[in-house]
Amino acid sequence: MFPESPIGVYDSGVGGLSVLRAIRDALPQESLLYVADSAHVPYGEKTQAFVLERAHALTDYFVSRQAKAVVVACNTATAAAIAQLRRRHPDLIIIGVEPAIKPAAHLTHSGVVGVFATTGTLASPKFAALVQREAPEVRILLRPCPEWVGLVEQGELAGPRVDAAVRVPVAELRAAGADVLVLGCTHFPFLRDAIQAAAGPGVPLLETGSPVARWLRHQLQERGLLRGAGTGDTQLETTGDAPALAALASRLLGMPMEAAATPERWR
Known part of the structure; x- marks a missing residue:
């Protein structure tokens, strides 16, 4: 490694492009390789064993x-696989993402925090341990929102269908007293405007990219x-449809992007 x-x-x-965007902003000199495992989306509804299998395959690909x-850059995959990946690759920097429970616990005035995530994240022992460790005195309300993924x-980020999808989950947690909302899936920051509109302008929405x-x-x-010094390049690959990823990534990142197919062995 160099x-x-x-x-x-x-x-x-x-x-995970929401995390990639934050890394690009913080480390513009670095070369980034993003793989969208779109052949297997969403992870949140898959078994832990399957998510772990994909984690090993893709990490081995990055090592190659x-x-x-x-x-x-996935809460579900972090919960399912991060410990095993670190054991398998002890010399490699491996960083996961997890819902922003700790800062939410510090920000809440009502003592109630709402967390939107996938079913896989909310059901994981790792998430339960995170809540117990970082917010033992706070009431945490959980709301799985796989439809947001x-x-x-x-590519639906705004409009009547999006507004309808976010309105009820947000209203439920707000009515139950949540005054801080955690976006516990890396897809959800792309719906931030709709979620903020439903929650109200003064309600903090916490994400994990930065x-x-x-x-x-x-x-x-x-x-x-x-x-x-210098400017690093950003390469996008997918186990799914490369032209579709290029079009959607261009929209989500606000700049023209190209994408290639991940080699067959790693799909």
Whole structure:
């Protein structure tokens, strides 16, 4: 591994692009390789064993590409696989994402925090341990919203269908006293405007992209792997439809993007 080596980032689909965007903003000199495992989206409705299998396959792929770090830009995959990945690759920087429970616990005035996530994340022992560790005195309300993942994957970020999908879940948690809302899936920041409109302008919405980018920078710096000056490139790959990923990523990231197919062996 060298400072010039790429950073691998993956998710089941396009949700992890919200994390990729934060990494690109914080570390513009780094080369990034993003894999959308779109052939298997969504992870949130898959078994833990299947998600772990995909985590091993994609991390092995990043290692074959000489990656100096891997970011598991998916809450479900982090919960299912991060410990096993670190045991399998002890010399590789491997960073996961988890819902922003700790900052939410510090921000709440009502003592009630609402968490939107996938079924897989909310049912995981790792998430239960996170809540117990970071917010033992706070009431945490959980609301699985797998349909939100589908909206983002279809490129629906606004409009009547999106408003209808977010209105009821947000209203439920707000009515139950939640004054801070956690976006516990990397797809959900792309629906931020609709969620904020439903929640009200003064309600904090917490996501994880920026904290992940800061921690990645710290880890690279500690190991002497930060790349020097310059502008890194961003490559997108998918186990699904490459033209579809390019079109959707261009819209989500606000710039023209191209995408290629991940080699067959890793699909």
